[in-house]
Amino acid sequence: MRADARRNRARILAAAEEVFAEHGASASTEEVAARAGVAIGTVFRHFPAKRDLLAAIMKDLRRRLIDKAEALIANGDPKTAFFDYFTYLVESSAKIGTVVNLLAEEGPSIEPGEQIMALTHAFGTLMDAAREAGAVRPDVRPDEVIALLTATTHGAMAAGWSDDLRRRTVNLVLDGLRPH
């Protein structure tokens, strides 16, 4: 792969992440090209279809989220790591936007495979640890918590909550997960 090609690919990915974060996945490929400073054809050379571009962004993002989870599993306090991660995920979504379609595989549905499983597994591990440390209600199931997570994420994005409201709402959700 030529050097300029690699550089352009990176630029396009960065631009796409910004543009899709700002205007949602319906933003035009042309705007991505403009933001990246390349012609429209170049975008389609690197990503033959728009969904490929979205898929690439998602993949990068999942990678980051998995890394973060594994770091917390390795180094975090079991009592708080789960809550920190939940908060981190919502905060990321508030910034990155496209994140929303992550744990649910929807959207331009691609590769429901390995990474999703790794992510779900890491999330479960953090949750189990918190439960064993007595920080989470023993009767909540992981799918419910993931549902809560996607809901909070969707909500934070779709209705443009203020930073303050988002924080308070997330805390309220997390509070509901603690033992009474």
Add this chain to the structure above:
Amino acid sequence: MRADARRNRARILAAAEEVFAEHGASASTEEVAARAGVAIGTVFRHFPAKRDLLAAIMKDLRRRLIDKAEALIANGDPKTAFFDYFTYLVESSAKIGTVVNLLAEEGPSIEPGEQIMALTHAFGTLMDAAREAGAVRPDVRPDEVIALLTATTHGAMAAGWSDDLRRRTVNLVLDGLRPH
């Protein structure tokens, strides 16, 4: 207004509610026309722009939701009415779909006015009653609960939760609102 015109208007509204519920607000006006059994021109005669059609649906829906809230205020048990209403709103959204953009005024933003205020007020009344009956934590604020509501609604829709998962998740949210 001629009789056939009134009939067509009603048909279009019903068709639009179905179509937008199934395919989201991005469904084409042409499909609404087809489902209603009228030509495309007829739809635009009654609703000069697509957003007018969406607005009309929203207005009907808000009317129903307000009525339901007022019925619960008048006849319900203060301890449970709030929770029933919250559940009802999420269930409605699961069926009706377009509901999502309701309490947040977003989407085809029209008339953030009277009805929204009535809805917010009714919701607040139910919540206050529940709090005074000792059924809701005294430290949660209405805006947080509305945020939770929109989040749950968005989540239930966007990721297609099963009926069972939706019920469990809503119960988990509501449980978090009860005093410890």
Add this chain to the structure above:
DNA sequence: TTTCAACATGAGTCGTCACTCATCTTATCG
């Protein structure tokens, strides 16, 4: 430096969708 495959370019194609309008149809009123 030469050479050429890889790459970039952007005007153009095709499909879709909101919306229009000239023409035809019909409910309703006297």
Add this chain to the structure above:
DNA sequence: CGATAAGATGAGTGACGACTCATGTTGAAA
């Protein structure tokens, strides 16, 4: 019954967005 205005029709228009391709440019191997 007419007469007619209100209403219905659906082919057509313009804008937009994903994607293509003929042509021009350049990194890097020899």
